[in-house]
Amino acid sequence: MEALRVEGLSKNFGGIQVLQDVTFTLKPGERWAIIGPNGAGKTTLMNVLSGVLAPSRGRIELWGRDVTRLSTYERLRLGLARSFQLNSLFPRLTVEENILLALRGKMSARGQFLQPTAKGDPLSLQMQELLNSVGLWGKRSSFVRELSYGEQRQMEIAMALASKPRILMLDEPSAGLSGAESLRTVDMIRSVTEGSTLLFSAHDMDVVFDLADQIMVLFFGKIAAQGTCAEIQCDPMVKEIYLGGD
Amino acid sequence: MERMLLNLLNGVSFGALLFLLASGLSLVLGLMGILNLAHGALFLFGAYVGISVTQNGGHFILAGLVGGAAGAAIGLAMERGFLRHLHGRILEQVLISFGFIYVLTNVASWIWGTVTQIVDAPISGAIVLGDLFFPKYRLGLIAIGLVIALGLYLFDKTRVGAMVRAGMDNAEMAGALGVNVKFISSMVFCLGAFIAGFAGIIGVPIFGAYPEIALDALNLALIVVVVGGTGSIPGALIASLLLGVLDSFGKALLPGIASYTIYIALIIILVFRPSGIMGRSA
Amino acid sequence: MRMKTGSTPVLTRSRYRISAGLLPYVVAGLVFTVLPPLLPDYFHSLLIKVLIFSVFAMSLDLIMGYTGLPSLGHAAYFGLAGYIAAILLLKCGIDSFWVVLLASLLGATLLAAAFGPLALRVKKIYFLLVTLALGQLLFYVAWYWRSMTGGDDGLVGRFTPNLGIPGVKWSPLLFYYFVFIFFAFTFFVLRWVTRLPFGLSLKGLEQNELRMRCLGYNTWAIKYVVFLIGAMFAGMAGVLFVYFNGFAVPKNLGLHFSGMVMFMVILGGDATLWGSVVGAAVILYLEYISSLYFPERWPLVFGAAFILTAMFMKGGLAPYLAKFWKWTVGKWRH
Numbered sequence: 036m037e038a039l040r041v042e043g044l045s046k047n048f049g050g051i052q053v054l055q056d057v058t059f060t061l062k063p064g065e066r067w068a069i070i071g072p073n074g075a076g077k078t079t080l081m082n083v084l085s086g087v088l089a090p091s092r093g094r095i096e097l098w099g100r101d102v103t104r105l106s107t108y109e110r111l112r113l114g115l116a117r118s119f120q121l122n123s124l125f126p127r128l129t130v131e132e133n134i135l136l137a138l139r140g141k142m143s144a145r146g147q148f149l150q151p152t153a154k155g156d157p158l159s160l161q162m163q164e165l166l167n168s169v170g171l172w173g174k175r176s177s178f179v180r181e182l183s184y185g186e187q188r189q190m191e192i193a194m195a196l197a198s199k200p201r202i203l204m205l206d207e208p209s210a211g212l213s214g215a216e217s218l219r220t221v222d223m224i225r226s227v228t229e230g231s232t233l234l235f236s237a238h239d240m241d242v243v244f245d246l247a248d249q250i251m252v253l254f255f256g257k258i259a260a261q262g263t264c265a266e267i268q269c270d271p272m273v274k275e276i277y278l279g280g281d
Numbered sequence: 282m283e284r285m286l287l288n289l290l291n292g293v294s295f296g297a298l299l300f301l302l303a304s305g306l307s308l309v310l311g312l313m314g315i316l317n318l319a320h321g322a323l324f325l326f327g328a329y330v331g332i333s334v335t336q337n338g339g340h341f342i343l344a345g346l347v348g349g350a351a352g353a354a355i356g357l358a359m360e361r362g363f364l365r366h367l368h369g370r371i372l373e374q375v376l377i378s379f380g381f382i383y384v385l386t387n388v389a390s391w392i393w394g395t396v397t398q399i400v401d402a403p404i405s406g407a408i409v410l411g412d413l414f415f416p417k418y419r420l421g422l423i424a425i426g427l428v429i430a431l432g433l434y435l436f437d438k439t440r441v442g443a444m445v446r447a448g449m450d451n452a453e454m455a456g457a458l459g460v461n462v463k464f465i466s467s468m469v470f471c472l473g474a475f476i477a478g479f480a481g482i483i484g485v486p487i488f489g490a491y492p493e494i495a496l497d498a499l500n501l502a503l504i505v506v507v508v509g510g511t512g513s514i515p516g517a518l519i520a521s522l523l524l525g526v527l528d529s530f531g532k533a534l535l536p537g538i539a540s541y542t543i544y545i546a547l548i549i550i551l552v553f554r555p556s557g558i559m560g561r562s563a
Numbered sequence: 564m565r566m567k568t569g570s571t572p573v574l575t576r577s578r579y580r581i582s583a584g585l586l587p588y589v590v591a592g593l594v595f596t597v598l599p600p601l602l603p604d605y606f607h608s609l610l611i612k613v614l615i616f617s618v619f620a621m622s623l624d625l626i627m628g629y630t631g632l633p634s635l636g637h638a639a640y641f642g643l644a645g646y647i648a649a650i651l652l653l654k655c656g657i658d659s660f661w662v663v664l665l666a667s668l669l670g671a672t673l674l675a676a677a678f679g680p681l682a683l684r685v686k687k688i689y690f691l692l693v694t695l696a697l698g699q700l701l702f703y704v705a706w707y708w709r710s711m712t713g714g715d716d717g718l719v720g721r722f723t724p725n726l727g728i729p730g731v732k733w734s735p736l737l738f739y740y741f742v743f744i745f746f747a748f749t750f751f752v753l754r755w756v757t758r759l760p761f762g763l764s765l766k767g768l769e770q771n772e773l774r775m776r777c778l779g780y781n782t783w784a785i786k787y788v789v790f791l792i793g794a795m796f797a798g799m800a801g802v803l804f805v806y807f808n809g810f811a812v813p814k815n816l817g818l819h820f821s822g823m824v825m826f827m828v829i830l831g832g833d834a835t836l837w838g839s840v841v842g843a844a845v846i847l848y849l850e851y852i853s854s855l856y857f858p859e860r861w862p863l864v865f866g867a868a869f870i871l872t873a874m875f876m877k878g879g880l881a882p883y884l885a886k887f888w889k890w891t892v893g894k895w896r897h
Binding site: 314316363366367371372373375376377379380381382383384385386387388390391496500503504506507511540541544547548551552555556 | 860
Binding site: 085087106107108111112116117119123124125126127128132135136137139140141146147148149150151152194197198 | 758759760761763764766767770771773774775776777778779780781782
């Protein structure tokens with residue numbers, strides 16, 4: 036069964052066609068990068084896939100199930116989680132509280148709302164593990180808005196990982212990070228998403244080749260090419276569009 | 282047949298008054314994003330000031346202009362002294378306008394007392410329809426309403442309208458492009474306040490002037506704004522006429538629910554089309 | 564509009580504690596229970612009003628302070644519950660306090676169930692606008708439906724709560740303790756609710772609703788539930804108010820009360836329940852003082868205070884009071 040299947044997805048805002056007839060399939064365990072120039076529609080695609088925006092036309096299936104009409108939170112519960120290009124955290128809550136919210140997101144109503152978390156609880160241990168993996172355990176009582184940009188970015192990814200999603204979508208995960216921070220983030224993503232399905236957008240080709248097996252090229256809202264890293268690297272049209280044609 | 286026509290004219294004239302009342306609110310809300318809850322209080326001040334003018338021998342038209350000016354002056358003080366300092370903080374601005382309702386209403390009671398005041402219409406006489414009469418003044422209201430509607434429509438289409446919208450969206454950017462955001466904001470707010478004050482005195486022959494009118498007027502204006510679509514002047518016009526006519530026919534044909542027709546319309550809009558007749562979806 | 568406090572890394576602690584331990588509760592408990600009999604009689608009315616409006620304000624604090632939904636029509640639930648109580652007592656001959664209370668709470672909650680979906684469709688400022696309009700709608704109905712509500716005269720009677728307990732002789736002081744039980748109940752229940760994971764999800768919702776949805780939360784349902792809870796407690800206050808006053812009038816549903824309770828929440832400092840209590844006490848006390856010395860000018864004072872608070876004190880009094888408390892306790896300990 037396919038993890039994610041997208042058919043004829045289109046999105047327009049008034050007269051502007053941002054996505055046009057996007058069709059692709061993600062099999063479980065595949066790791067795809069979406070690349071394309073700025074404005075190509077990468078973020079809009081993620082917004083439509085996660086349910087933040089409704090498509091103008093087309094169909095989205097998660098694990099064989101039609102989710103085109105489902106809301107964002109329902110998609111999360113089916114295993115689709117995402118992170119944002121611009122950090123979308125809870126600034127006036129602590130790191131701890133942010134992660135708790137993220138961890139509880141997939142739980143039942145009882146777990147989400149009623150069961151308090153005490154020190155030895157499984158949830159508390161998961162939180163510890165997650166914060167350790169991004170190196171923020173020591174800052175768990177700081178307010179998120181007090182963290183540096185790089186730390187906030189780590190948080191951003193950690194929040195998406197918290198629900199142990201079957202498909203993880205990351206919008207430009209290394210955006211705004213320095214070289215070293217970027218490497219660290221990419222390492223973390225790679226180890227944590229071992230074996231799960233990954234879809235991410237990026238500009239940095241090092242990050243792309245590090246994390247992805249397959250690449251999709253988006254150009255003015257259309258898929259210009261898709262295939263393995265090797266195939267895309269050799270594709271002349273891609274070179275033209277994206278890499279400057281040399 | 283004449284009865285129908287009379288009801289219709291009554292409705293349209295009431296609608297014109299509603300439009301005069303609501304357009305200022307809609308203008309400020311649409312162009313500046315500020316919900317000025319003190320709008321009714323400006324209406325009240327315009328009414329009282331205008332009445333004072335007529336009582337001192339001034340012509341009704343002068344009263345109208347002075348009433349409007351009073352509204353604009355208070356609006357200027359509100360905007361410059363208070364609202365401006367909270368640019369972008371919409372909720373706080375609304376709260377401030379709420380506080381102003383009390384301040385303005387109480388000051389007005391202090392100055393003019395709490396007894397209802399009324400002034401006769403400046404144009405007496407009526408046009409005859411069969412054996413029914415339609416006051417000429419109400420006809421005048423329709424005319425004034427149309428003039429204001431046209432004026433606002435043109436204003437919105439001008440550069441100034443565009444500049445205000447730009448300033449609202451992104452003050453810094455607009456400023457960098459040479460738009461004097463502060464000045465224009467004051468100007469728009471004062472324009473809305475002027476219309477409110479003007480409407481106040483114009484409406485006195487119909488409503489009278491009494492302290493609670495600050496809230497009654499606000500209620501009506503809010504309903505027009507919600508039904509018409511927040512921030513849309515054409516919407517406010519359509520809604521005003523619609524509500525005016527509904528109210529008029531409601532009172533004539535279904536006396537039981539006469540006073541409720543406007544609120545029924547509100548509920549219907551909220552249930553079926555919350556963004557209002559002409560509003561964009563929230 | 565938040566208090567900045569440091570925090571110790573224990574998962575179940577609330578962020579807004581002002582000191583460790585039970586001391587503030589002991590002090591408050593003493594003030595509320597032991598002090599009143601020592602005060603002159605005319606003060607009892609004021610205290611009762613403070614408790615009733617504290618319940619009202621806390622209910623709005625949950626909706627507005629924690630969840631960020633600025634409702635300017637909250638008096639609709641307060642007033643409706645009061646009217647239902649008055650109608651049952653005066654027109655249906657129902658005497659039992661418990662039946663009246665239950666019916667009124669149900670009525671208030673049902674109204675919120677109906678109004679909620681209408682108001683929750685729109686965001687922030689339009690939410691305020693719609694809740695305002697709906698509140699005014701109810702005011703208008705109460706004003707014009709003379710046969711049911713008595714119109715602007717309202718429904719008047721002498722109501723004493725019939726608790727089904729024999730031998731109860733009502734006095735203002737006794738009524739005060741009666742109301743205090745409801746006040747304490749409301750305080751502790753709402754405090755418990757805000758300390759549950761539910762409370763954290765409210766704060767998360769207020770700060771970043773989109774992220775909450777992307778994390779798996781049904782944010783509309785959360786807002787709806789909070790709205791219902793808030794309306795229910797507002798209704799509770801409304802019933803007590805009618806028993807206290809002996810009348811139900813359109814003003815109870817109107818913009819003044821909606822604005823006043825919002826002022827109490829903001830003045831106190833949103834997202835602190837005890838802050839709302841302080842806000843209620845301050846405003847009602849000011850009103851009392853004004854009624855003695857300058858009754859005609861109270862609206863002016865009220866409006867000016869509202870404006871000044873909105874301009875300069877958006878965090879409310881709570882942060883200052885909390886600092887003051889810490890300082891006092893600190894001094895006392897050394």
